[in-house]
Amino acid sequence: MQSTRIFALCNNKGGVTKTTTTINLGYGLARAGRRVLLVDTDAQSNTTYSLLGNLEQEPTLFDVLINGTKLADAIVETGEPNLHLVPSSINLSAADLLMASAPGRERKLMRALTPIKENYDYILIDTPPNLGVLTVNAFIACTDVIIPIALTTYALIGISILESTMQELRDNLDVELPIFGVVANLDDHTRLSNNVLGAVRDHFGSLVFDTVIPRNIKVEEAHNQIACIFDYAPMSTGAQAYTKLVKEVLHRAEGI
Template sequence: MTIGTPEPEPIGTPEPEPIGTPEPEPIGTPPLPPISLPEPAPTPTPPPSAPAAEPKPTRRIADPARERRVDLPEPAPIDRHGPARVIALCNQKGGVGKTTTTINLGAGLALFGRRVLLVDFDPQGALSVGLAVPAHELERTIYNLLMERGAETRDLIHRTSVPGLDLLPSNIDLSAAEVQLVGEVAREQALARVLRGVVADYDYVLIDCQPSLGLLTVNALTAAQGVIIPLECEFFSLRGVALLRDTIEKVRDRLNPDLEIQGILATMYDPRTVHNREVFARVVEAFDDVVFQTVIARTVRFPETTVVGEPILTWAPGSPGAVAYRDLAKELLARDAARG
């Protein structure tokens, strides 16, 4: 170990601190701290979609009228006439084509060589107007035959534009007969008495009934052997047919044992609608062969024939309506021939 004076520390001016303006801090918005964004949530996997429901099948109902259609034979000519088969065209529901059917069925039968008398038994007189007879101007109509003793039926018969087709006209006066007949003896047989003297002159007598089941309609059913029921292909019409059938059965039991339903005729038929086809199928199911295979389709021609006062068979003989009523006349004649 060295003994002596310790080595002195170096003496001198200490190193000066740097002199000057200190480095300024940056001026402005301090930098934002980094933002940590959360990890995006995983997209949920959608549940497996249920299989799409199969569309409901459209109801397809075949046209039952077309399925029942068969060719009809041409009616055989006849060499003698009478006595007439009396047929009432009846339905208590209005607007079903009753008067149109009476006119055109009668014209069809006449064109096949039958002598036909049309009886307007509706106070509205639509049958008379439809054959160009100004019923409202007539002083004597079927009302006078019902209410006056000694009135001659032949004197009140009018010829029409169709050879072999005659008319016994009516007007609003007939509405009084329903009240006045109430007090008469055998009041239900008044029309039968009126027709008794002329049935030998004709092959058919067609009675156009009013749309009700009152005393006038009962008179028509008492005078007739057959009933044709024009039926619009609507569900509400089915109930009406049931009520009418009850009335027919009561008349047959109490007044006219020869009365029968000659046929049910579908009118205003539109095969394009499921509703019409369903109703027609139900009518056929309920009444079977009583339903005519001929159906009368909707057409604008029928209202036009009322204006000209002529059956559609002579005014527009090539129209579908004329063809249909010609077929109906054939079918009626074929049924009566089969009946013998």
């Protein structure tokens, strides 16, 4: 097996399915027999809640980044074999402030992951909808970036900010930061969706996965029910699309 792939799922725009993509790729890769760790870096803690059904974990990523807790001590099992989680908590919303003057603040997550990363085949980092210190930590810790994009109006407007931030980090912090793929999401099969998809493909070319995730209420319901889409609604268009996406990810990452 090759070394661990660490994907940062990033897009500074809110509500573009960073969390949904993280969770469903996580389940899918785990069910494909890979050892998967999800890291929730968003103070909204949506990934944490959708997997555990509560926000009562201690310690959390906050303790790892701010109090020096070992990341291994913050890892929790989920209901899914092969799928582990480093939970988030609301106090992570103060991380930008608390980490502002911490030495090496951009590399804290990378350093925390180093001792345990070989225990996993894939580590997926869900990020908040901004380009603050937590997203920068995800960029520095990752081997590759996955960009989820919602096929709605303004989809590409914030992307230039994301791309210039990534370029700044490449230039200044000696990271490669390759884009592994772009996942087009929330396809309504409307003319608007089609036009936006065309613009996304023009911009990112072959980086865009062939699989386009449709807007499908079962996807949202599954998270609301703390369930895996592949169990909750296996025949849904959402589950089928995520199954195809997982295959594409495995093909790109492992050549299978």
